[in-house]
Amino acid sequence: MTTSLDLPVLTPQDFASDQDIRWCPGCGDYSILAQMKKILPGLGIPREKTVFVSGIGCSSRFPYYMNTYGIHSIHGRAPAVATGLKSARPDLHVWVITGDGDGLSIGGNHLMHAIRRNMDLNIVLFNNRIYGLTKGQYSPTSPLGQRTKSTPMGAIDNPLHPLSIVIGAEATFVARSIDTNIKHLGATLERAARHQGSSFVEVYQNCNVFNDGAWDYAKDRKLKAETTLELEHGKPLIFGANRDKGIRLNGLTPEVVELGKGISEDDLLFHDEAAPEPSLAYLLSRLRYEDGFPEPIGVFRSVDAPRYDVLINDQVAEAVKRQGAGDLDALFNSGETWVVE
Template sequence: MSVETPLPVLKPADFASDQEVRWCPGCGDYSILAQMKKVMPTLGVPREKVVFISGIGCSSRFPYYMNTYGMHTIHGRAPAVATGLKTSRPDLQVWVITGDGDGLSIGGNHLMHCIRRNMDLNIVLFNNRIYGLTKGQYSPTSPLGKRTKSTPMGAIDNPLHPLSIAIGCEATFVARSIDTNVKHLEQTLKRAAGHKGTAFVEVYQNCNVFNDGAWSYAKDRDTKAETTLELEHGKPLIFGKDRDKGVRLNGLEPEVVELGKGITEDDLLFHDEKSAEPSLAYLLSRMRHEDGFPEPIGVFRSVDKPRYDELINDQITQATSERGPGDLDKLFNAGETWTVE
């Protein structure tokens, strides 16, 4: 009887590569990298079975800094490359690292189709609402009126909201965290890694050089309790420093209410991340600080649906059993062929 060799016990340092980390001092990317290194040893996946794939941008340096396999691909195409890899190597754990510029501009179409197919991938989108690598142009998530080098009179594009897009594409796992909320970010990444299907995680990340303070309201100690709401499955939507505010539905519209003035927790909206109907998750993704709402963090949606990579390999197995393994040489020389001399 053969005895399986136990996997070596790994530590966060084992996932650190020998490359110098070259982000600007104070960049939020450092925190995301640190939490990823903390999470990886807890997953029980050998390093040779882990792949990080990125596109172009500050976030896309990530594969160099992880002591795993990785690919630094081209602008916006990381989901396409990851789809091919996961389909051909379903045994691998594949992470896609992208940014609001890389993933939502030229890469928007690839991202959308990857999500709707429900590939078994983990997509982490760093959102700093700016193009950092190219030195401060406005991005697809920059707010209206944002003055940048490419919008000196203020941005006139309506910003995209990453989670709303993901939920609109029927994403089976959708979550949001914040770079400085390290425990929350660590747990969010861990939950994403355990999901079967496309796990999409948006991280509010600060670019302290070209867009410093973009998320200050959601990060500052004095304001974050009033401007964010941590989602918990099966629990009412309560927030505030004194836990005295909540969100309820008024018809189909959410509204902020105060508890204790004839309003109890039972009157509030209760979070259900397991709902097959994505409308509630979409509603939560639309709650904005600028509209007077707390912005939810945590898991918006976590459901189980068929996965593209599994289905396509099932089809290959079925076709092979019915028609044999095939012969490329015979296929290439079948039908009408000719030779050019």
């Protein structure tokens, strides 16, 4: 099928590669892959203009399973590789696929700087709170006390919270979803893809072999209405099976309250994803189930800001305008030169 412009109409299957998928049966990665293939055709971007860049880990096999261009780079350096690619080829639609180990341990520095530059990159971090590819060691997001092969007496590192980090680095689009909430996951990925600037999506993803059930409280049909809160722009923070609970601020401290007991929706905190000041988004990123709060899912922040990939190419164009096109041979043979015999 073709459009009136004689451009091919793509389907999810067009984005599926011919490679055997080598993830464990039941892994949450399958869901993320399926939703990615589902939303890409609707973007209207040709496959040859789409690139997936990954580092090392189970998540980083992703480029093999997409019928697009892909780069399976080195541990933690996917944001750096993607930065160079997007700077040199701003016409490309670039995704970074990473995990809690790859992106937040050796790759933490690269992730932070890609985000603060507001590159037009779509970064998806699969968070299963474990090192899966290397067979079950604790990761930067593993909770205190978690027993793993590398922490037999319990982890003693304070865990990192991905969204808090990226909001602190001034990410212009920040969101969270869950691998089993496929409708929400697809919509979240699509919004990230359409954002102009750095988009970051954390996905709660289950490793059913080495950390099974890490996110059960956020997935269980009987529990998730009480343990998660779906963010809606301009709406009050309401949750619960009967939609009878909410979150308000007591000074600068969030607290859970019950509606109908002298408390109305107007007393609650209202979500504003477009707020220029990121303090509200950061506060939401700190809400934890273990602290008695529902954990927000959805878009935490979506704002516009200058983009590094645009600014750097503007500078190149201005330099050429002022000085003319460069000549590498002339540059190499200018100034003081010498020959080593």
